[in-house]
Amino acid sequence: MLVTARRILLPAAALALAATGCSTGGDEAASPGQAASEVCGGFARQPDAAAALEAIAGEDARLTSDPSEPARVLSELRKAARTPQSGKQRMKGVPFCVLETAGDEKNVLDITFREALAVPGTGGVKDIATVYSTGRRATSSDLYASVYFTCALPAPAHTIVLDAELERADENEADHPGIREEQITLANAAARHVAGELGCADTELVDGLPRKA
Numbered sequence: 684m685l686v687t688a689r690r691i692l693l694p695a696a697a698l699a700l701a702a703t704g705c706s707t708g709g710d711e712a713a714s715p716g717q718a719a720s721e722v723c724g725g726f727a728r729q730p731d732a733a734a735a736l737e738a739i740a741g742e743d744a745r746l747t748s749d750p751s752e753p754a755r756v757l758s759e760l761r762k763a764a765r766t767p768q769s770g771k772q773r774m775k776g777v778p779f780c781v782l783e784t785a786g787d788e789k790n791v792l793d794i795t796f797r798e799a800l801a802v803p804g805t806g807g808v809k810d811i812a813t814v815y816s817t818g819r820r821a822t823s824s825d826l827y828a829s830v831y832f833t834c835a836l837p838a839p840a841h842t843i844v845l846d847a848e849l850e851r852a853d854e855n856e857a858d859h860p861g862i863r864e865e866q867i868t869l870a871n872a873a874a875r876h877v878a879g880e881l882g883c884a885d886t887e888l889v890d891g892l893p894r895k896a
Contacts, residue, residue: 716745716785723748723780723794726876727869731891735865735872739792739857745785752778756796757880763798764840764881774798776848779873790852792866794873799846802831805896813863817871817893818886819844825858826851828866830874834883842885847874868892 719736720728727736740746756777763774776795783790802819812824818832828849835842849870851857857865871893878886 716747719744719746722746722782723751723873724753724876726780726873729872729891731868732872735868738859738861738865739851739855739869740782740784741857744791746782746791747785747788748780748782750778750781753780756877760796760798760834760843760845760877760881761840764834764836764843768841771798771800773800776846779847779877789854791855792849792851792869794847794849794870796873796877797846797848799831799844802844813867814896815867815871815893816896817867817889818874821867821871821893821896823863823867823870825862826853828863828870830867830870830888832874832878832883832886832888834878834881835885836882845874845877845883847871847877849873864892 719740720733722736727733737744756779759774759777763771774797776797778793779796780792780794782792805814805820805822808814808822808824812822812827815821815823818830820829820831822829830847832845832847833842834845847870849866851862851866868891871888874886875888875890878888
């Protein structure tokens with residue numbers, strides 16, 4: 684009877700230990716979402732961009748980006764670069780990175796891309812936004828940032844102007860000194876990421892935090 688009892692109890696104990704090991708050692712691995720440096724293809728993996736995204740989303744925040752369509756962004760922009768200028772229409776923004784906090788699904792920010800038919804001036808925005816030196820035109824206000832930049836592609840494509848637009852969610856409560864710098868850092872990082880994927884030349888996009896113009 685003792686031998687039989689041991690044969691029953693030992694496998695049960697082993698299973699219990701295995702279950703305990705999985706639940707204890709795997710908590711971090713099982714955490715939903717991704718770190719700021721990992722979302723949307725890792726566009727924010729550089730220290731400046733990762734720190735900016737954490738400052739907006741929350742320190743060590745876990746994020747989801749399910750509605751994002753980075754592959755479609757590249758496809759649509761490549762198509763735009765092959766479309767003759769005479770056939771151009773204003774392009775709607777394509778979602779590159781749509782972020783929510785994991786678990787409570789609280790909106791954080793959206794980054795979209797589109798082809799811009801022209802680069803707007805900065806005269807009308809200086810009272811409500813800060814102007815930065817990166818690309819062709821870069822601005823950041825309380826909830827919004829944008830970076831216009833040139834993407835020169837080899838024939839049969841042609842040079843186009845792209846606009847990376849960041850919109851911070853109204854429900855995101857990350858208002859603090861430096862929020863505009865954080866927003867423009869992320870918009871610029873996304874622009875550099877997409878420009879690299881497309882193979883753009885002559886972007887004039889700077890690395891890291893753009894300086895004020």
